[in-house]
Amino acid sequence: MARLSMRSADIKPSPVREMLNVSQRPGMISFAGGLPSPETFAGLALPPPPRELLQYGPTEGEPALRERIALDLAELGLDTSPDRVMVLSGSQQGVDLAAKLVIDAGTALAVESPAYLAALQVFRFYGARFQIIDRSAPGAGWGETPPSMAYVIPTFQNPSGHCWTAEERQAMAAACRARDVILFEDDPYRDLVYAPCDRRPVCADMAGGSWIYQGSFSKTVAPGLRLGYLTASPDLFPLLVQLKQAADLHTNRLSQWMVLQYLNDPGRAQRMEQVRDLYRRKRDAFADALTRHLGDRASWTLPPGGLFFWLTLADGVDVEVLLQRCVERGVLFTPGAHFLAEGGASSTMRLNFSLAEPEAAERGLAVIGALLRG
Ligand SMILES: Cc1ncc(COP(=O)(O)O)c(C=O)c1O
Missing domain, CATH: 3.40.640.10 (Type I PLP-dependent aspartate aminotransferase-like (Major domain))
Structure with missing residues (x-):
């Protein structure tokens, strides 16, 4: 058997990378990663770089x-x-x-x-x-x-x-x-x-x-x-x-x-303004959809920036089981327990709002809401 370092004995698969793999399946609605909207890449005009950059630096x-x-x-x-x-x-x-x-x-x-x-x-x-x-x-x-x-x-x-x-x-x-x-x-x-x-x-x-x-x-x-x-x-x-x-x-x-x-690029400030406008609109549409579909099942605060909503569900909701049932229906999110330094269970979840289109976000949140209502 290969002799490995002591720290390698503890290597565990990353839950996020595993979910990224699942999120590549066609038709999945992913709230799981922290992926920017591909729309934000559209404003980038990147010319081909000079050849000398192929050398070590x-x-x-x-x-x-x-x-x-x-x-x-x-x-x-x-x-x-x-x-x-x-x-x-x-x-x-x-x-x-x-x-x-x-x-x-x-x-x-x-x-x-x-x-x-x-x-x-x-x-x-x-x-x-x-x-x-x-x-x-x-x-x-x-x-x-x-x-x-x-x-x-x-x-x-x-x-x-x-x-x-x-x-x-x-x-x-x-x-x-x-x-x-x-x-x-x-x-x-x-x-x-x-x-x-x-x-x-x-x-x-x-x-x-x-x-x-x-x-x-x-x-x-x-x-x-x-x-x-x-x-x-x-x-x-x-x-x-x-x-x-x-x-x-x-x-x-x-x-x-x-x-x-x-x-x-002189257009940088304007492009960033557009990116912020896009995300603010997505955040607000996401918040509306959350209220419609999870308003009676979860609590959250409107994030003033960044890419995520953090939701607290009623005590006793098994978020890992909820995730499995969501994946069967084509929806992904990240259970909050993965983010706890102290470990243990948690009835929280992280939802990314930047990637999914508003219509897909609406469908995905409807699925989570319906499953929570049993
Ligand atoms: C808080 C935080 N730090 C670091 C990273 C790593 O980002 P990158 O390596 O893409 O710069 C991320 C990515 O989501 C993050 O959320």
Whole structure:
């Protein structure tokens, strides 16, 4: 039998990737993934890239793209510069690099619950032990031995859609600074904003502390390009570059070039406005359909941004059984239990509203509502 590492013994199939496979079946209505609407790709005019980009490139990324990203990040209040920006092969890579940097078997990690499930999966893989963050009193419970790192998505969280208040953001930064906890802020949804909300990065208030801030072009440009970026405090940045070098040498240069064209396009702001308008309309139509079909069976709040509704069903509803019955009828969603850091059962579910056309969303929600009514 092949001799594998101890951590490989714990590898489990990803529930989301499995569902993505099911969602490819013809006719499926999927609320399960976090896929952008293909309509948003239509406004992208991407010319063919220069041939010299077929050569190997720098680990940190293309200099012109790093410069452009640094300008945008500095405007958000982050203490950064082009030489402290690294382009990633998707922001999922940033999760992996941060985990490699910080986590040994048993390392304490502060996370929200629910939290982004593919990050929880990576952290578990490296052996993290989770402490749940209380947003109203972060740091309360950190006691003698605070966690090594806190992982947060303060703006339009995946899966809850929640956006932290200014006070919650300041309290989190203060707690991390006071106890030398690395703050890892994951911010892929910040530009998908549909209602006023404080979006100042928590890392902007981490002066003197250790922090990692990352973003993604997956939700605003195209996920198939696999492009994200991070910036970090000076103590961590060079270490993350070395880990990236060991992982993949550098990010795809053709994608970097394409995204740079997009960022420098004078039509960029207008295109983002159109993307936000489209998603706001989809969110509102989805909320109406939810009220019609699940209004008496579930509760939720209207997400001010991002791509998801988080639903709480009556106690005792077996969401896994509901999912199986939905799949038989061609409808997919993600059970909320997958997002819980502490594990266990949950009568919650995450529904993505960006992918399905309104008419399909209506049909899919009608199926879920009918099954819930028995
Ligand atoms: C919170 C969060 N972080 C990271 C990612 C990974 O995104 P990507 O690798 O496409 O940039 C996602 C994807 O849905 C996400 O929701």
